[in-house]
Amino acid sequence: MNAATPAGSAGSPGASSIVTIPLNDPGEGLTEAEILEIKVAVGDRVEINAAVVEVETAKSAVELSTHVAGTVVAILVAVGDEVPVGTGLIQVDTAGGPVPSPAPQPAAGHRSADVQPSSPQQISAQPEADPSAEELAAQATAATAVSAEAAPEEPKNLVGYGTQAAPQRRRRRLAEPAQSDDGQQVPIGRILAKPPVRKLARDLGVALHDVLATGPEGTVTRQDVLNAQQRAYGGEVDGDYFPEESPQAPEGLGGAMKSTRDQPFSGVTSDDRTTRVPIRSVRKRTAEAMVASAFTAPHVTVFNEIDMTGAVQIVSQLRASREWTDVKISPLAVIAKALLVAIRRNPEVNASWDEANQEIVYKHYVNLGIAAATPRGLIVPNLKDAHLMTLRELAEGISELARTARAGRTSLRDTRDGTITVTNYGVFDIDSGTPILNPGESAILGVGAIKEKPWVVDGQIVPRQVATLSLSFDHRLIDGALGAELLRDVSAVLEDPSLGLVWG
Amino acid sequence: MVQLLAADGTRTPHAEFDAVLDGPDGAGGLATPERLRGYYRDMVMIRAADVEATSLQRQGQLGLWASALGQEAAQIGAGHASREQDYLVPTYREHGIAWARGIEPWRLLESFRGVSHGGWDPNELRTHPYMIVLGSQAPHAVGYAMGLQRDGVVGTGQPETDTAVLALFGDGASSEGEVSEAFTFAASFQAPVVFYTQNNQWAISVPTSVQSRVPLAQRSRGWGIPSVRVDGNDVLAVLGAVRIALDSARAGKGPVFVEALTYRMAAHTTSDDASRYRPSSEEEEWAQKDPILRLRRHLEQLGEIDEAYIARCDEEAHDLAMQLHHHIHGMEDPDPVGMFTHAYAEPHPIVEVEREQYLEYMAQFENDDDIDKSAEQKGERA
Numbered sequence: 001m002n003a004a005t006p007a008g009s010a011g012s013p014g015a016s017s018i019v020t021i022p023l024n025d026p027g028e029g030l031t032e033a034e035i036l037e038i039k040v041a042v043g044d045r046v047e048i049n050a051a052v053v054e055v056e057t058a059k060s061a062v063e064l065s066t067h068v069a070g071t072v073v074a075i076l077v078a079v080g081d082e083v084p085v086g087t088g089l090i091q092v093d094t095a096g097g098p099v100p101s102p103a104p105q106p107a108a109g110h111r112s113a114d115v116q117p118s119s120p121q122q123i124s125a126q127p128e129a130d131p132s133a134e135e136l137a138a139q140a141t142a143a144t145a146v147s148a149e150a151a152p153e154e155p156k157n158l159v160g161y162g163t164q165a166a167p168q169r170r171r172r173r174l175a176e177p178a179q180s181d182d183g184q185q186v187p188i189g190r191i192l193a194k195p196p197v198r199k200l201a202r203d204l205g206v207a208l209h210d211v212l213a214t215g216p217e218g219t220v221t222r223q224d225v226l227n228a229q230q231r232a233y234g235g236e237v238d239g240d241y242f243p244e245e246s247p248q249a250p251e252g253l254g255g256a257m258k259s260t261r262d263q264p265f266s267g268v269t270s271d272d273r274t275t276r277v278p279i280r281s282v283r284k285r286t287a288e289a290m291v292a293s294a295f296t297a298p299h300v301t302v303f304n305e306i307d308m309t310g311a312v313q314i315v316s317q318l319r320a321s322r323e324w325t326d327v328k329i330s331p332l333a334v335i336a337k338a339l340l341v342a343i344r345r346n347p348e349v350n351a352s353w354d355e356a357n358q359e360i361v362y363k364h365y366v367n368l369g370i371a372a373a374t375p376r377g378l379i380v381p382n383l384k385d386a387h388l389m390t391l392r393e394l395a396e397g398i399s400e401l402a403r404t405a406r407a408g409r410t411s412l413r414d415t416r417d418g419t420i421t422v423t424n425y426g427v428f429d430i431d432s433g434t435p436i437l438n439p440g441e442s443a444i445l446g447v448g449a450i451k452e453k454p455w456v457v458d459g460q461i462v463p464r465q466v467a468t469l470s471l472s473f474d475h476r477l478i479d480g481a482l483g484a485e486l487l488r489d490v491s492a493v494l495e496d497p498s499l500g501l502v503w504g
Numbered sequence: 505m506v507q508l509l510a511a512d513g514t515r516t517p518h519a520e521f522d523a524v525l526d527g528p529d530g531a532g533g534l535a536t537p538e539r540l541r542g543y544y545r546d547m548v549m550i551r552a553a554d555v556e557a558t559s560l561q562r563q564g565q566l567g568l569w570a571s572a573l574g575q576e577a578a579q580i581g582a583g584h585a586s587r588e589q590d591y592l593v594p595t596y597r598e599h600g601i602a603w604a605r606g607i608e609p610w611r612l613l614e615s616f617r618g619v620s621h622g623g624w625d626p627n628e629l630r631t632h633p634y635m636i637v638l639g640s641q642a643p644h645a646v647g648y649a650m651g652l653q654r655d656g657v658v659g660t661g662q663p664e665t666d667t668a669v670l671a672l673f674g675d676g677a678s679s680e681g682e683v684s685e686a687f688t689f690a691a692s693f694q695a696p697v698v699f700y701t702q703n704n705q706w707a708i709s710v711p712t713s714v715q716s717r718v719p720l721a722q723r724s725r726g727w728g729i730p731s732v733r734v735d736g737n738d739v740l741a742v743l744g745a746v747r748i749a750l751d752s753a754r755a756g757k758g759p760v761f762v763e764a765l766t767y768r769m770a771a772h773t774t775s776d777d778a779s780r781y782r783p784s785s786e787e788e789e790w791a792q793k794d795p796i797l798r799l800r801r802h803l804e805q806l807g808e809i810d811e812a813y814i815a816r817c818d819e820e821a822h823d824l825a826m827q828l829h830h831h832i833h834g835m836e837d838p839d840p841v842g843m844f845t846h847a848y849a850e851p852h853p854i855v856e857v858e859r860e861q862y863l864e865y866m867a868q869f870e871n872d873d874d875i876d877k878s879a880e881q882k883g884e885r886a
Contacts, residue, residue, distance in 0.1 A: 024564025028775050048829060049559040060777025067563040067829070 017095045019068045020076075020088040021052060026062045033057040035081045038090075044072045046092060053077070053089050070094035193220035204229045205367070205384030205413065282377035293439045297353070297474040301434040302484055306491045307457075308450050309465045311335070314497055324392070331450060332424050333395040335494065336368060339422060339445055340387055340394075341504045342489035349443050349486050350419050353476055360477050369421030369438050370398055372405040380438050381410050382418035426450060432468040442478055445490065446470040469494075505765060506745060507735040511793055513801025521744035524751075534584070534743055537808040543584065543739050544803060545817045547576035547796045550600045552821030553609040556828045557616070561774040565832050566616045570597040574737070574769030577795030578702045580604055581742030582670065582764070587663075590750060591652075592670045593632040593645035595677065597702075605631045609824070610831050619838050621846060638673070639680030642699070645671030646686045649695035649753075658696045659756020668696040668753035670746070676707025678723065679715050687759075691727040694758035698749040699724065701761070702736055704768035709781040724761035736764030737795040767793070840866065 023033055033055035040052050051063040052072075074091040077083055191208045193201070197220055201208050208220055211228040215221040279287065311334045318324045343350050343366055351362045368386035372379055381404070383389070383397040404410050421438045426449035435446040448468040455464035471487040493499045508516055508525075525535040533539075554571050561569040572579060575597070583604025586592055594601050602612055611623035615634055622633030635641040649669040652658050657667045677683060678701050690697050703720050705712050716723065721733040732749070734741040742764050749760035767790040771778040778787075803809035844859040 022564070024562065026562055026774065028568060048826070049556070060771070060775070060780070062562065062774075062777075064562050065559050067560075067565075067833075 019092050019094055021066050021090050023085050023087045023089055025085045030057045032082055032084045035077050035079050040072045042072050068092055068094050192218055197222050201225045207385045286378050289439045290436055293437045297437050299472050300475045301470050301472040302487050303470045304487050304491045305468045307455055307464045307495050308467045310497050311494045312465045327395050328399045329395045333398055335447055336394050336422055337391050338490050338493035341493050341500055342486050345489050346486045349478055351442050352440050363419045367417050367419045369418035370401050371423035372402050374405045379405055379410055381414035432470055435472050442474040444472050505733045506741050507738050508740040509738045509798050509802050513805050524747050525744050540803055543580050544799050546580045548817045548821045549824055550603045552825045556825035560832055567618050568773050569616055570773045571770035572597045572599045574767045575702055576600050577739035578736035578742055578764040578766045581739040582700055582746045585743045585746035586670055589667045591630050591648055593641045594672045596634045596636045605629055610828055619835055639677040639682035642671050642683045642686035645669045646690045646695050646697050649697035650693050652696055666754040668750045671697055671699050675703040675712045678720055687724055687727040690759040691729050696753040697759045698753050699761045701763045702766055703763050704766050706768055708772045721763035729759045729761050731761035733763045736766030737793050739799055
């Protein structure tokens with residue numbers, strides 16, 4: 001029996017015993033969670049097992065409960081925070097309240113007298129062999145003058161990494177094994193990395209072949225991936241794209257002003273003729289990004305109407321193919337591939353303007369942004385290292401980005417460090433538009449609706465699948481000729497996909 | 505499907521089942537008002553323990569918990585249908601079975617906390633440790649049953665000593681190869697084993713309809729193993745079916761397969777989010793078929809339960825939950841070297857070498873606990 005007083009079992013009026021309720025790992029091996037809802041307020045009285053915070057992890061949304069009874073004295077996190085396991089969520093003062101649950105001893109071996117055990121076994125649910133229940137009962141009833149020493153201790157966390165204040169790690173006493181003599185990297189051929197490290201790299205959008213491997217026998221370690229990410233992003237990129245649960249366009253304006261969580265938005269006011277909604281969240285980000293982009297980068301937009309019949313045929317062939325049955329292939333993936341081929345021929349477009357350093361930054365990778373209309377507004381997550389992807393990977397990646405975005409789970413990381421973007425306004429059945437650049441990028445390809453139209457082929461008018469492409473670019477670093485070249489190459493691949501073989 | 509208690513608690517007569525339930529077995533049968541109240545209390549207690557365990561997992565005290573909410577009748581009924589000498593081989597979601605076999609709930613928590621390899625002595629309680637690997641326990645159970653045949657404790661005509669095995673698995677595990685293999689051996693050797701499936705409709709996120717084109721109960725018939733499907737939320741139907749099956753097996757008539765149709769009201773485990781794959785309307789529909797409520801209605805119809813009894817059960821259940829809550833905070837971590845102790849029944853030279861090596865390995869580390877303790881001792885002296 002552990003001598004530690006179980007948390008919440010003792011307390012006396014006046015004695016201050018603050019217990020922090022931490023984020024425990026609510027799944028198996030999860031490392032962080034997002035705060036969805038805080039169910040208590042400072043001053044609330046909570047009982048053991050009362051739900052206090054709802055979090056969402058990579059696996060599920062779960063309610064976390066308090067293991068002590070008392071009064072909530074502090075709330076340490078905010079809705080929308082993404083916090084690592086071990087972070088304190090709320091603090092509960094266990095003093096002053098009634099002593100919770102003296103765990104009374106049920107009579108007669110825990111079974112009431114008139115209940116016959118239906119099996120031949122004597123059923124004893126009473127922890128006779130264990131002193132804890134008796135001890136507890138004794139402690140609870142005798143808890144009159146509880147001093148600071150007897151204040152509830154933080155329970156030792158079994159799951160996750162424990163509270164940050166009380167790490168349970170053990171230190172290695174002996175010297176670390178000697179580093180390999182020369183410390184030289186194994187030349188890249190087959191990249192050696194354990195599956196969790198590969199997953200980490202994928203999650204962080206780090207290409208393994210860009211990572212300096214320092215592990216034994218040239219393996220890529222976790223830290224290597226993190227270092228590479230640090231270099232790539234130069235700073236903190238954690239966080240959620242949606243900082244708070246406040247989509248700005250309530251459904252049915254003036255009507256049911258309810259969020260997905262059935263709670264009214266804060267700050268929304270409405271009279272008979274107008275509804276005023278605070279500018280927040282995605283709407284605010286979108287507005288800032290658009291203003292920043294439109295008024296710093298001089299935009300030029302060029303258009304081209306093209307015959308997409310060949311590209312559309314490829315899409316329908318792939319859809320019918322057995323190998324592609326579990327992949328959602330759309331013309332957008334083919335267009336993305338065509339753009340990547342065209343960038344390969346015109347790499348100068350894949351660049352950004354660094355005003356502070358007075359430099360143009362040419363990027364040797366393409367993080368391809370995909371503009372997505374979501375219930376919460378426009379967001380542009382990007383596919384990391386799209387230039388390395390096969391058509392299938394592009395198709396899967398685009399579906400995944402769109403699904404994540406629509407579910408409201410896009411991370412900030414997904415939206416950072418884009419290099420060029422595709423926006424498919426064709427889904428709204430629009431022929432053409434002049435897209436505004438995603439800030440920090442130099443070009444954006446707009447795709448109009450694909451419609452059957454009369455087209456002249458070899459002097460004959462025939463029906464073809466026709467669409468208009470538009471390309472907006474930053475005229476500071478892309479001249480009209482280069483922009484036109486890029487759009488012409490995209491068009492050429494889409495009109496004659498076999499060019500993808502030649503150029504791709 | 506055999507159902508004895510309708511949703512409103514009304515009991516339907518059934519010649520074969522009634523003979524077993526109301527017959528001379530035990531003190532006046534298995535369905536006397538006292539026993540019915542006992543089943544009710546068992547179910548209330550085990551549900552409270554279950555809910556508490558889920559809370560404890562959320563509070564970081566358990567690595568995982570597999571809730572059996574909704575399956576109380578299927579488990580309490582089957583557990584009490586077994587006789588003392590029978591050997592039960594459970595899966596990992598059998599908290600009601602464990603309760604009925606006299607295994608205290610905190611012994612289950614020890615396993616889910618990772619401080620124990622099993623939590624109880626399988627020989628003493630005639631109940632195997634929980635098995636996590638799906639279906640792996642079915643061949644073990646058949647092997648045990650074949651051993652009973654060789655021990656000569658099957659079909660001797662002595663109901664007090666003739667023994668049968670109850671092999672438990674879920675609908676998901678029933679699709680595992682091991683279960684088919686177990687069927688083969690059980691049928692070929694006419695082993696005294698009852699296969700008992702709690703079909704709780706969901707194998708994590710895969711519905712039973714995807715797993716089988718026929719009712720699960722039909723699956724064993726190709727092996728020549730007779731089967732019956734019962735309402736798993738009806739404690740009397742389960743009790744009757746499993747008792748009949750076990751008695752048939754112990755009499756040397758070979759294996760039987762019982763499918764109890766029930767519903768997993770909670771997620772697969774605390775790591776799962778059921779709302780991602782099944783509609784809440786389905787959960788609401790099954791909530792109407794709640795096994796505890798059904799038995800309570802039956803007892804109310806009989807006039808054999810009153811508010812005071814219900815309140816007392818609830819109070820005891822709350823006390824049990826709070827006991828578990830406080831108990832777990834006091835659990836000590838086991839000595840890591842203990843894992844070598846039960847690797848084999850008898851001393852084993854290789855295990856002994858590994859134990860020594862592990863001790864050496866452990867000696868490389870500073871132990872924060874030791875540091876804390878020595879600091880405390882110094883403080884006391886001062």
